[in-house]
Amino acid sequence: MSDRSQLIETGVPFTFDAQRDAEFERLVKRYPTRESMILPALWLAQEQEGWISAEAIGYIADRIGTFASQVFEVATFYTMYNLHPMGKFHICVCRTLSCYLLGKQEIVDYLKRELGIKPGEVSKDGQFSLEEVECLGHCGTAPVVQVNGEFYENMNVDKLKELLATLK
Amino acid sequence: MAEKVKLFVNGQDVEVESGKNLIDAIGAVGIEIPHLCYHPALGADGNCRMCLVGIEDGRPPLVPACKTMAVEGMKVQLDTDKIKKIQRDIMELELINHPIDCPICDQAGECKLQDYYMEYDGQKSRMTVPPVAKAKHMDFGAGVVHDQERCVLCARCVRFTRLITKTGELGIVNRTDSARVTTFPGRPLANRYALNVVDLCPVGAMTSKDFRFKQRAWFLAKSESLCHGCSKGCNIYIDHNKEKYKDDIIYRFRPRLNQQVNGYFICDEGRMTYKLENDNRLNVAQVAGKETSVNEAVENVRRVFSQAKKIVMLISPNCSLEQMQAVKKLATANNAVVSGYSDGYIKTGDGDLFLIQDDKSANRAAFGLLGLDSSKAGFESALVEADLVISFQNDLCRSLDDADIAKIQDKAKIVYIGSYKDGLGEIAAITLPVAAYSEDTGIIINADNILQQYDVAVRKNDPAIDLLQIVTLLGGEFKNREEVLTDLSATIAALNNIDLKHIPSEGIALTDKEVSNVAA
Ligand code: SF4
Ligand code: SF4
Ligand code: FES
Numbered sequence: 048m049s050d051r052s053q054l055i056e057t058g059v060p061f062t063f064d065a066q067r068d069a070e071f072e073r074l075v076k077r078y079p080t081r082e083s084m085i086l087p088a089l090w091l092a093q094e095q096e097g098w099i100s101a102e103a104i105g106y107i108a109d110r111i112g113t114f115a116s117q118v119f120e121v122a123t124f125y126t127m128y129n130l131h132p133m134g135k136f137h138i139c140v141c142r143t144l145s146c147y148l149l150g151k152q153e154i155v156d157y158l159k160r161e162l163g164i165k166p167g168e169v170s171k172d173g174q175f176s177l178e179e180v181e182c183l184g185h186c187g188t189a190p191v192v193q194v195n196g197e198f199y200e201n202m203n204v205d206k207l208k209e210l211l212a213t214l215k
Numbered sequence: 216m217a218e219k220v221k222l223f224v225n226g227q228d229v230e231v232e233s234g235k236n237l238i239d240a241i242g243a244v245g246i247e248i249p250h251l252c253y254h255p256a257l258g259a260d261g262n263c264r265m266c267l268v269g270i271e272d273g274r275p276p277l278v279p280a281c282k283t284m285a286v287e288g289m290k291v292q293l294d295t296d297k298i299k300k301i302q303r304d305i306m307e308l309e310l311i312n313h314p315i316d317c318p319i320c321d322q323a324g325e326c327k328l329q330d331y332y333m334e335y336d337g338q339k340s341r342m343t344v345p346p347v348a349k350a351k352h353m354d355f356g357a358g359v360v361h362d363q364e365r366c367v368l369c370a371r372c373v374r375f376t377r378l379i380t381k382t383g384e385l386g387i388v389n390r391t392d393s394a395r396v397t398t399f400p401g402r403p404l405a406n407r408y409a410l411n412v413v414d415l416c417p418v419g420a421m422t423s424k425d426f427r428f429k430q431r432a433w434f435l436a437k438s439e440s441l442c443h444g445c446s447k448g449c450n451i452y453i454d455h456n457k458e459k460y461k462d463d464i465i466y467r468f469r470p471r472l473n474q475q476v477n478g479y480f481i482c483d484e485g486r487m488t489y490k491l492e493n494d495n496r497l498n499v500a501q502v503a504g505k506e507t508s509v510n511e512a513v514e515n516v517r518r519v520f521s522q523a524k525k526i527v528m529l530i531s532p533n534c535s536l537e538q539m540q541a542v543k544k545l546a547t548a549n550n551a552v553v554s555g556y557s558d559g560y561i562k563t564g565d566g567d568l569f570l571i572q573d574d575k576s577a578n579r580a581a582f583g584l585l586g587l588d589s590s591k592a593g594f595e596s597a598l599v600e601a602d603l604v605i606s607f608q609n610d611l612c613r614s615l616d617d618a619d620i621a622k623i624q625d626k627a628k629i630v631y632i633g634s635y636k637d638g639l640g641e642i643a644a645i646t647l648p649v650a651a652y653s654e655d656t657g658i659i660i661n662a663d664n665i666l667q668q669y670d671v672a673v674r675k676n677d678p679a680i681d682l683l684q685i686v687t688l689l690g691g692e693f694k695n696r697e698e699v700l701t702d703l704s705a706t707i708a709a710l711n712n713i714d715l716k717h718i719p720s721e722g723i724a725l726t727d728k729e730v731s732n733v734a735a
């Protein structure tokens with residue numbers, strides 16, 4: 048996992064739009080404590096902006112009434128939260144044990160070469176972003192790649208070539 | 216006394232207190248269970264796994280000692296091969312990405328990672344890949360500097376800000392080998408107890424900006440004392456060192472456990488008052504603005520003392536109980552008035568519900584015990600006829616403005632006998648330096664009526680005379696501190712049954728009946 052703690056500050060205050068605001072209020076009633084809203088609130092922010100800024104994390108912490116450090120922890124723990132604007136195609140490669148042993152490095156190296164970016168970066172044209180992530184829960188069919196949330200299993204470089212060709 | 220339970224530790228019978236976890240219970244009888252994340256003030260987090268022990272009763276093979284309570288008859292194994300292997304493995308994991316920069320690390324010499332490596336590990340590194348690089352010397356605010364690479368992720372610091380100060384500035388972000396402690400952008404450490412994370416950190420990841428690189432831990436003499444920053448009287452260690460050809464210098468204060476007073480912590484302001492002990496000391500005697508020897512100043516004080524018609528003795532709420540009693544008796548014998556007027560030492564509204572008190576003096580409660588008046592009215596009426604005001608450590612400039620002091624100077628001589636470069640010392644007709652509390656022995660009573668004793672910590676090359684001696688030189692009836700203590704026990708009802716010569720280190724709680732004084 049790359050360091051995700053360098054948050055991006057937009058300089059613009061964040062607030063939920065009317066729709067997310069209503070959704071927040073609807074969800075908050077479901078939980079015994081307000082801290083439970085950290086995960087859903089981060090999803091709402093990501094849904095709204097496509098990614099989560101420092102301002103969004105601060106806003107969520109204050110809105111829930113918890114420490115910003117705690118929301119910061121959760122946001123950086125789960126690689127599914129985007130902490131910077133993503134490419135049109137966001138590619139995640141699992142780097143945990145099963146995938147590691149079954150050759151995730153070849154896949155990462157190939158993608159680095161092919162896309163000209165390192166994990167944690169976005170290509171200049173905004174088409175692709177790459178991330179190494181922790182176990183995606185599909186260890187039985189390792190190595191695993193995810194594109195915009197969809198799984199591609201038993202991956203190898205050849206299959207990846209085909210897959211990339213379809214991403215336009 | 217808490218109830219005792221009997222355990223079998225490594226096959227041996229030991230008696231320990233019940234209601235404690237195995238680390239504390241067994242630790243209290245001198246058997247160490249290594250641990251990184253557990254701290255008695257922060258509870259068991261169970262994240263480091265260094266404390267795994269075996270219990271022979273059919274439960275899972277190994278359990279964390281921090282989360283296991285001592286119960287009667289428990290058979291605890293601490294030294295099986297399996298446990299030793301786990302301890303070694305955990306140490307190896309902790310050290311994979313550790314920079315091992317002990318030669319430039321403040322913690323060296325008092326570091327759990329060093330100690331445990333020597334005790335439980337001792338193997339060579341098997342790592343052939345470069346360690347994960349993280350951020351170094353991050354300024355976290357409040358004088359705390361963090362090194363992410365040295366951190367073992369025990370979360371003590373994080374839990375301190377969430378559970379104790381409830382300010383929650385710190386968090387552990389990322390996961391796996393990328394995990395690290397940090398603050399949220401724009402929300403640095405900002406609480407009045409932040410420097411406690413430096414003491415809590417078992418390694419050198421949290422350092423104090425003030426102390427960094429000043430001294431190696433093993434050169435410091437660690438003397439027990441009491442903070443005089445406010446009326447809480449927190450228990451501290453004075454860490455000091457007298458380098459060759461130099462004077463005895465204090466490098467830091469650290470909290471010292473006293474469950475009855477401050478628990479495991481102290482406030483940052485109090486911690487920094489060590490600077491006053493080094494740098495703000497009055498060390499030259501002055502008569503009429505001219506430097507003189509201490510002897511000459513003493514002679515001058517004796518002369519004005521014997522010539523004065525009406526004397527006001529102004530005593531500081533920072534003086535020890537013995538000093539107060541000696542001054543009180545001196546006053547009675549000379550038909551003088553004693554006043555403890557010191558409103559300027561109280562910062563109303565500054566205190567909190569944890570440790571910090573409004574009253575920035577250490578021993579005001581003793582005024583009540585000895586029946587010393589500290590009201591402004593009392594002081595003013597005493598002044599009416601006075602032609603001499605002798606201040607014992609009391610910096611009147613904190614309570615009165617220049618104009619008021621000038622009015623006093625018009626009719627009376629001011630003598631200042633004190634330890635610090637205070638306002639009053641600068642304008643007094645005679646200024647006489649005496650030992651500060653870090654160089655002296657004395658008793659103070661805190662805001663909660665707990666009576667405690669501090670002892671000589673620092674020994675200066677050129678030791679200052681102590682205040683009790685000055686009182687003796689002015690004709691006071693006591694020849695030494697022992698005599699004052701005997702007198703206090705005999706004449707003060709609340710102290711009748713207290714052995715002032717042997718005060719236990721946790722102090723003695725006086726009941727409310729015994730001390731009726733409340734801050735003025
Ligand atoms: S900085 Fe120190 S106290 Fe905080 S998590 Fe790291 S090792 Fe533990
Ligand atoms: S709370 Fe008061 S006595 Fe305790 S450390 Fe702070 S100033 Fe010193
Ligand atoms: S290890 Fe890659 S999906 Fe679990």
Ligand code: FES
Nearest residue numbers: 250261263264281
């Ligand atoms: S002290 Fe028990 S797990 Fe860390």
